[in-house]
Amino acid sequence: MHNVSDMRAALLRWYDEQGRTLPWRVRPEDRAAGVVPDPYAIWLSEVMSQQTTLAHATPYWRAFLEAFPSVVDLADANRDVVLSMWAGLGYYARARNLHKCAGVVRDDHLGIFPTDEKTLLTLPGIGPYTAATIAAICADEATNIVDGNVERVISRTYAFETPLPKGRKALRDLSGTLVRADRPGDYGQALMDLGATICSPKNPTCLLCPWREFCVAHSQSEETKYPVKVKKKPTPIRYGHAYVLRCEDKVLVERRPDSGLLGGMIGVPTTDWGDAPTDHSQAPLHRNWESKGQIRHVFTHFELRLDVFAAEIEASVEGVWVDDTSGLPTVFTKVVEAGLAD
DNA sequence: TAGGCGTGGCA
DNA sequence: TTGCCAAGCCT
Numbered sequence: 001m002h003n004v005s006d007m008r009a010a011l012l013r014w015y016d017e018q019g020r021t022l023p024w025r026v027r028p029e030d031r032a033a034g035v036v037p038d039p040y041a042i043w044l045s046e047v048m049s050q051q052t053t054l055a056h057a058t059p060y061w062r063a064f065l066e067a068f069p070s071v072v073d074l075a076d077a078n079r080d081v082v083l084s085m086w087a088g089l090g091y092y093a094r095a096r097n098l099h100k101c102a103g104v105v106r107d108d109h110l111g112i113f114p115t116d117e118k119t120l121l122t123l124p125g126i127g128p129y130t131a132a133t134i135a136a137i138c139a140d141e142a143t144n145i146v147d148g149n150v151e152r153v154i155s156r157t158y159a160f161e162t163p164l165p166k167g168r169k170a171l172r173d174l175s176g177t178l179v180r181a182d183r184p185g186d187y188g189q190a191l192m193d194l195g196a197t198i199c200s201p202k203n204p205t206c207l208l209c210p211w212r213e214f215c216v217a218h219s220q221s222e223e224t225k226y227p228v229k230v231k232k233k234p235t236p237i238r239y240g241h242a243y244v245l246r247c248e249d250k251v252l253v254e255r256r257p258d259s260g261l262l263g264g265m266i267g268v269p270t271t272d273w274g275d276a277p278t279d280h281s282q283a284p285l286h287r288n289w290e291s292k293g294q295i296r297h298v299f300t301h302f303e304l305r306l307d308v309f310a311a312e313i314e315a316s317v318e319g320v321w322v323d324d325t326s327g328l329p330t331v332f333t334k335v336v337e338a339g340l341a342d
Numbered sequence: 343t344a345g346g347c348g349t350g351g352c353a
Numbered sequence: 354t355t356g357c358c359a360a361g362c363c364t
Binding site (some may be wrong): 020022045046047048049050051052053054056057083091093094097122125126127128129130133145147148149150189193195202203232234235 | 356357358359360361363364
Binding site (some may be wrong): 051055069088089090091092093094165202260295298299300329330331 | 345
């Protein structure tokens, strides 16, 4: 049932016929003509795409390439500028690692972005998926590319029963049995594209799938049973106050600690976030606070409810005042909007 | 190794 | 509304 050669041939044929293209992608025909992808641009696209929809990441990718045409430009840039440009993309450790990685490439690799999997794995923010993908796309290394899309495709094709995340390693090894030296970059992208388009999480369009005849889950009409996952626990709710201090057109902000949630980013003052509503005992100043309602924001592992309070204060109050809040993480953007609303 | 770590779209 | 999910990595 699972003839590897037939499966690869069917997938690559489908990929070539699709002509599906992404902004950073070198098309198969250009690639055959000798066009070499820029590993720096590919790396940027891959890091930004981690746990992020392509539609959301693409404008950021263009902006970064425009502002920092080379990895050395990025390494030389002020870190706060990089973090600010990342605002809204989420998972801010990626931005810190991005800047750190650029520095390592500049200082330890002569400013030339590596393209072999082993070296890539040593760089900050580059894990198994990203290393495998850059090496396959940029250097035709026959790596085993496994992302969420590939997990879904392979688990369905083989009716893989072990629940994730426990079964992740075995599933990854299973996927590796399909890897060959022939067109590894195109093969990996084809497999991801299949998961992103045909073999979607909810309503896969199996009728159009090049692997229809190979797929055990499809033969059992149980496509959406896979990948089997363990149930998640419900996310807790945390409460706190957020304070919007205004002076003319400026707002008082503070820098958050470099590690942990929203690490290194700029935000407005808040109380600690606890499991019950709080009071003004941790307010940054004693003022007659004007209530501005509550904002809710859902993080990966908890929901945050912040009661927003605002006050007009004197500019002599010590701190950082900004009139441009575009570099703030989304949760603080919501707070400032609530705080400035009528 | 299991949990921390954002945000937006979609059913 | 609610929950799931997206081209994962780090500790």
